[in-house]
Every structure is written in structure tokens, then in C-alpha cells.
Amino acid sequence: MLRSAELMRRRAEDAGKSYQVGGARHVTCVQRKGHVSGWRKMAAPIQQLVAELSGQEDPIEALRSLKTAVLALPLTGLSERRPAWSLRPVFRLVETREREQVNLCVAILERLLQALDPLYIAQNYKAELLQGFYHPEDSVTLLTISQVGRIVECPEAETEILNKEELLKQIAQCIGNDKISVAKEAIKCLCKISRSTSGLSTMIRSNVFTHLKSVMAISDVIRYRVYELVVEISSVSAESLEFCASSGILSQLTDELTGDDILLRVTCAEMVTALAGSLHCRRYLAQQGVIDKMSNMILGAESDPFSAFYLPGLIKFFGNLAVLDSPQQICEHYPAFLEKVYDMAEGHDVTMIGVAVDTLAVLGATVEGKQVLLKTGLRFNNVFRRIGQQCRNATTELRVRCLDAVSSVLHLPAEHHTEDLLAMAASWFHNLSNQPMDMFRSIATQPFPELHCAALKVFTAIANQPWAQKLMIESPGFIEYIVDRTVDPDKDSKDCKFELVKALVNSGTIAEVFGNQHYLRLRAYLREGPYYIQATSAVAVEGAE
Incomplete structure (x- = not known):
């Protein structure tokens, strides 16, 4: 009884409510804010430990004690709008080359600054943060940049720190830092700054791009980093794109697409692909003739012995354009793109085949994309038959990619079940193999989970199409295979089988095609779930061993 009463009292204290024991009612006087008050009492020694740092010749022990105290408290216990303790003694002690002292100071500052309001930090420690950029230890620079990043994300605090032109210059210089973590943090910080109008x-x-140009000259690697930053900033808005374009760095990036450095071409193709993720940037690339230039690079790839390095990047670029804009528009305006995809799919280079298959999966995912493929007639039929061969004979990784592409191309949402589109899907399915149902069932029964699941996804993709349902019901043992949970070796396989059953049950034609008996079996499977196990009972017989 006493233990129960004590437990009720503690819970009531947490909620600031009354509680009752043995007919007597007790009212707690501790509210939730009492916990905050308690944390503040626990945080009081921190103020004392910080004060003790001043004037010590060897502050290591004091810093260790302070670090222990700071890490022992939750952030809620340290968070105060205007704390009683000052961080200046810690900032002063970080100005040393003594590694342990620096590490202790950084650990303390990371914790305490995280608990403070960004506006308070900007108003009180602006000078200390700026000084951190000149410290020889990268950990101090990282701490400084991360805090500036916090501040610029706070609208009230942003103006407090952005009036420091020197600060932006130092962040730009950090992109040239030897340590990649510092450079990445600097890129992230400048991207955050560029997201607001102010x-x-x-x-x-502050003409920050003048500083960036000087940083670019350090090395090719640093130049890639600046390109990465410019792409990020350009994608924010049309205004930021105009700003980046006026700096000349964007045109420098696109010019390097046709430069002599093959590896740089590859990198630039990837960056231009990322740039094309926003509509205003795609318009810019079209206006500047960059997309035409990349199309011509595809045309000239046959005569370039190094095209295998950058060609996958160019194909991915146009594949992304097709998804973002219109498959028909892109394939009509740049016919070299789809023609090259077909050539790659029919070739013998495994890397190129994989890129081509992935691209066809992207194009064939939409009804418009399927119609574009259909217009190419016999050429696509030949390519799709080749993909069917790869599903059987290629390496496991490529087989999975081919199976995923087949699923994407053959899937047809119910709202697009017109006679023509259903006939198209059925024709493509039969084009994959002489016995496509047997082929995919054979793959689905192999003891490799990734192949097993990929083959089940093909059946799921066509499960709502009447012609496919007829093939399933006519395939001996197919229904028994679907409802047999014992043949699925792992969780992923069971989940894929369940998705197949769900797709069949939710189809509007399944009862008519499969008949009531099979339909009810599938409904029962769906109701029981993917992990259902049939309970069995043993009957004891007298005299049996």
C-alpha cells in the first residue's frame, strides 16, 4: 500500500494533480515548472565551475569537471533565455594549441551553445564565433560554422550576424579546407543563408562569389565543391539562379562538359543533372543551349573512345528530364537520347545495360512514357525481348534491375485500362519469353530473396489486368503457390506475396476471372495477413508411444 501511495504521489507531482489514498485526498504543490526549477538548481554549480576557469594556469582539471557536469544535465536543464553563466571564459581557453584543452572546450561549448537561443548567441558571442574561423584546430572551425548555421535559420537572429561581411568571407574560405567535413559544413551553411531573401x-x-572564385583556383577538387554549392544555391529560386549566373561560375561549370578532362566531364554531368531538378534551372539550361550541347555529346559518343565514362551521366540527365517534364516532349526533341538507350540495352557492356534498363524503367513508369515506347514499334519489342533474356541469364544484380524494369513498364493503373493499353501490356509480356509465366514462376521459386521478391513484383504489376489474371488461373498450381506461406523464406518475401494477393483481391475483375472459390481463398489470406500460421493440434491415443 505504501509503495502504491508513493508511486501515485510521484505521478501526481509530475502532473501537478491531486491523488487519493485510503479515503484521504492529498493535493500536490509541485507543478511541472517545479522540474524546471529543480534543473536550475542542478545547473547552479555550472555557473560556479565556469567562474572558476578564470585565472587558472592549468585549467584542464576544471574543464574536465565542467564537461562532466554539463553532459550530466539534459538540455532542458541547461536551456535558459538569458543564462546566469557566461561562456567567455571557455571561449578564451579555446585559444590555445593544447589539443586536450581545445577538445574539452569544444565539447563544453557544443553542449552549452546547443541549449541557448540562437538570438542570444548572435547578440552576445558574435565576436567569439568570428574568431573561431582563425583557429588552427578544425574542430573549432566546425563548431563555429554549425552555430552560424543555427543562427541564420532563425529569422530574428539572422540579421544580427549577416551584417558581418568578414564572416561570409571566412565561410567561403572554409570550402577550400583540407578536411572534407569542414568544407561540407561550410557549403551547408552558405546554402542555408541563401534560402532567405535577406x-x-x-x-x-558582400560579393561572396569573388571569394569563391579565389578558392576555386586552389585545386580541381575544391572547384568541384564550389560547383556543388552554386548548384544548390541556384536551385533555391529564380533570383538565386540569376545571382549565380551573373557570377560566371555556372557558365564555367557547363563549359567543362565538353572539356578535355574526362573525369571532370563525368562530375559536371552529375552536377548539371542535379541543377535540372528545378523548373527555373531547366529553362536556364535550355536557353543557354546546354541541353542541346549534351544531346550532341550523345551523338558524338560513337567516335569518342572515352564516352563510356560520361555517357551514363548524360543518359541519366535526359531520363530525369523526361520524368520532370514530359517523356514525349524530351524523346521527340532529343531523339538521340532514346536511340542511344536502345543501343546500350542491346550491347554487351554490363554497366551500360544497367543504365539503359533503369532509364527504360523510368520512361515506362507513366502512361505517356509507355506510349512513347510503343511508337518505336519493333525496336522496343527487340529491346524488351533482350531484357527478358537478361532476366534469366545475367548476374543477380542485373537480373533484379531487369525485373524491376519489367514491373515498371507493364504496370497499368486501373483508370487507364483501355482496350488498346491492355492489349499493349499483354503483347509486351508475351514478347519477354516463349513461356513468360513459367519463367517468372521459376525465378520466384529460386532461393535468392532479391530475385524471389523481384519476380513477385512482376506478378503484382500485372495483377489487376484481366488478361494476366486469366494466365494466372490457367497456370497449373499458381493459386496454390500464391496462398502457400511456407515457400516464402523471409519477411521481405512474405510481404511481397501479401502485396500480390492484395493487388488481386482489390481488382474489379478478380471474382469473375478466378471464380468465387479462389476469390474467397485470397480474401481469407488477405484477412489473415502475411505472417499467419495455421494452428495444429495433436490428439493423444491411449497406448501410443
Whole structure:
């Protein structure tokens, strides 16, 4: 009884409510804010430990004690709008080359700054943060950049720090840092600054790209980093794109697509693909003739012995354009793209085949894309038959990619079940193999989970189409295979089988095609779930051993 009463009292204290024991009612006087008050009492020694740092010749022990105290408290116990303790003694002690002292100071500052309001940090420690950029230890620079990133994400605090032109210059210089983590943090911070109108205006006013150009000259690797930053900033808005374009760095990036450095071509193709992710950037690329230039690179790939390095990047670029804009528009305007995809799919280079198959999966995912493929007639039929061969004979990784492509191309949403489109899907399915149902069933029964699941996804993709349902019901033992949970070796396989059953049950034609008996078996499977196990009972017989 006492233990129950104590438990009720503690819970009531947490909620600030009354509680009752043995007919007597007790009212707690501790509210939730009492916990905050308690944390503040626990945090009081921190103020004392910080104060003790001043004037010590060997502050290591004091810093260790402070670090222990700081890490022992939750952030809620450290968070105060205007804390009683000052971080200046810790900032002063970080100005040393003594590695352990620096590490202790950084650990303390990371924890305490995280608990403070960004506006308070900007108003009180702006100078200390700026000084952190000149410290020889990368950990101090990382701490500084991350805190600036926190501040610029706070609208009230942003203006407090963006008026420091020197700060933006130092962040830009950090992109050239030897340590990749520092460079990545600097890129991230400048991207955050560019996302607000005031931040972008400050970057324009402070001419930050002049500093970036000097950083680019350090090495090719640093130049890639600046390109990455410019792509990120350009994608934010049309205004930021105009700012980046006026700097000349964007045109420098696109010019390097046709440069002599093959590896740089590869990198630039990837970056231009990322740039094309936003509509205003795609318009810019079209206006500048960059997309035409990349199409011509595909045309000239036959005569370039190094095209295998950059060609996959170009194909991915146009594949992304087709998804973002219109498959028909892209394939009509740039016919070299689809023709090259077909050539790659029919070739013998495994890498190229994989890229081509993935691209066809993307194109064939939409009804418009399927119609584009259909217009190419016999050429696509030959390519799709080749993909069927790869499903049987290629390496496991490529077989999975081919199976995924087949699923994507053959899937047809119910709202698009017109006579023509259903006939198209059925024709493509039969084109894959002489006995496509047997082929996919054979793959689905192999003891490789990735192949097993990929083959089941093909059946799921066509499960709502009447012609496919007729093939399933006419295939001996297919229904028994679907409802047999024992043949699925792992969780992923069971989940894939369940998705197949769900697709069949939710089809509007399944009862008519399969008949009531099979339909009810599938409904029962769906109701029981993918992991259902049939209970069995043993009957004891007298005299049996």
C-alpha cells in the first residue's frame, strides 16, 4: 500500500494533480515548472565551475569537471533565455594549441551553445564565433560554422550576424579546407543563408562569389565543391539562379562538359543533372543551349573512345528530364537520347545495360512514357525481348534491375485500362519469353530473396489486368503457390506475396476471372495477413508411444 501511495504521489507531482489514498485526498504543490526549477538548481554549480576557469594556469582539471557536469544535465536543464553563466571564459581557453584543452572546450561549448537561443548567441558571442574561423584546430572551425548555421535559420537572429561581411568571407574560405567535413559544413551553411531573401541579398552585397572564385583556383577538387554549392544555391529560386549566373561560375561549370578532362566531364554531368531538378534551372539550361550541347555529346559518343565514362551521366540527365517534364516532349526533341538507350540495352557492356534498363524503367513508369515506347514499334519489342533474356541469364544484380524494369513498364493503373493499353501490356509480356509465366514462376521459386521478391513484383504489376489474371488461373498450381506461406523464406518475401494477393483481391475483375472459390481463398489470406500460421493440434491415443 505504501509503495502504491508513493508511486501515485510521484505521478501526481509530475502532473501537478491531486491523488487519493485510503479515503484521504492529498493535493500536490509541485507543478511541472517545479522540474524546471529543480534543473536550475542542478545547473547552479555550472555557473560556479565556469567562474572558476578564470585565472587558472592549468585549467584542464576544471574543464574536465565542467564537461562532466554539463553532459550530466539534459538540455532542458541547461536551456535558459538569458543564462546566469557566461561562456567567455571557455571561449578564451579555446585559444590555445593544447589539443586536450581545445577538445574539452569544444565539447563544453557544443553542449552549452546547443541549449541557448540562437538570438542570444548572435547578440552576445558574435565576436567569439568570428574568431573561431582563425583557429588552427578544425574542430573549432566546425563548431563555429554549425552555430552560424543555427543562427541564420532563425529569422530574428539572422540579421544580427549577416551584417558581418568578414564572416561570409571566412565561410567561403572554409570550402577550400583540407578536411572534407569542414568544407561540407561550410557549403551547408552558405546554402542555408541563401534560402532567405535577406541572406541572399547579403551574399550579393558582400560579393561572396569573388571569394569563391579565389578558392576555386586552389585545386580541381575544391572547384568541384564550389560547383556543388552554386548548384544548390541556384536551385533555391529564380533570383538565386540569376545571382549565380551573373557570377560566371555556372557558365564555367557547363563549359567543362565538353572539356578535355574526362573525369571532370563525368562530375559536371552529375552536377548539371542535379541543377535540372528545378523548373527555373531547366529553362536556364535550355536557353543557354546546354541541353542541346549534351544531346550532341550523345551523338558524338560513337567516335569518342572515352564516352563510356560520361555517357551514363548524360543518359541519366535526359531520363530525369523526361520524368520532370514530359517523356514525349524530351524523346521527340532529343531523339538521340532514346536511340542511344536502345543501343546500350542491346550491347554487351554490363554497366551500360544497367543504365539503359533503369532509364527504360523510368520512361515506362507513366502512361505517356509507355506510349512513347510503343511508337518505336519493333525496336522496343527487340529491346524488351533482350531484357527478358537478361532476366534469366545475367548476374543477380542485373537480373533484379531487369525485373524491376519489367514491373515498371507493364504496370497499368486501373483508370487507364483501355482496350488498346491492355492489349499493349499483354503483347509486351508475351514478347519477354516463349513461356513468360513459367519463367517468372521459376525465378520466384529460386532461393535468392532479391530475385524471389523481384519476380513477385512482376506478378503484382500485372495483377489487376484481366488478361494476366486469366494466365494466372490457367497456370497449373499458381493459386496454390500464391496462398502457400511456407515457400516464402523471409519477411521481405512474405510481404511481397501479401502485396500480390492484395493487388488481386482489390481488382474489379478478380471474382469473375478466378471464380468465387479462389476469390474467397485470397480474401481469407488477405484477412489473415502475411505472417499467419495455421494452428495444429495433436490428439493423444491411449497406448501410443
